[in-house]
Amino acid sequence: MTRDAFENRLFAALRVVVIGLLLVVTLFPFYYSGLLSLRPLDRVLQDPGALWVPPAELDLSSYVRVLARPTRAGRVSSGSWPTARWWRWARWSSRCSSRCRAPTP
Numbered sequence: 345m346t347r348d349a350f351e352n353r354l355f356a357a358l359r360v361v362v363i364g365l366l367l368v369v370t371l372f373p374f375y376y377s378g379l380l381s382l383r384p385l386d387r388v389l390q391d392p393g394a395l396w397v398p399p400a401e402l403d404l405s406s407y408v409r410v411l412a413r414p415t416r417a418g419r420v421s422s423g424s425w426p427t428a429r430w431w432r433w434a435r436w437s438s439r440c441s442s443r444c445r446a447p448t449p
Contacts, residue, residue, distance in 0.1 A: 381406060 384403045
């Protein structure tokens with residue numbers, strides 16, 4: 345085996361390893377934040393380093409609380425999903441962002 349062939353094989357293997365490591369370093373914070381959002385707060389405080397959530401421990405109550413429609417007093421009503429209001433906001437936001445772009449030369 346020549347030096348050139350050895351270097352090409354070595355750098356091809358190292359390229360795959362480096363790209364894999366960079367992907368792990370880049371994607372791990374997103375995975376961990378999603379994982380923390382699916383666990384109850386008391387379990388997160390007891391074991392913050394757990395990298396796997398058993399299916400029995402999945403808790404979507406924080407998403408329900410955040411997406412629930414507030415009442416007139418500002419409190420969240422139990423179990424109502426503001427889908428119509430959210431879609432209205434998404435339509436308005438997309439129209440505004442398409443009209444409010446910076447002019448291009």
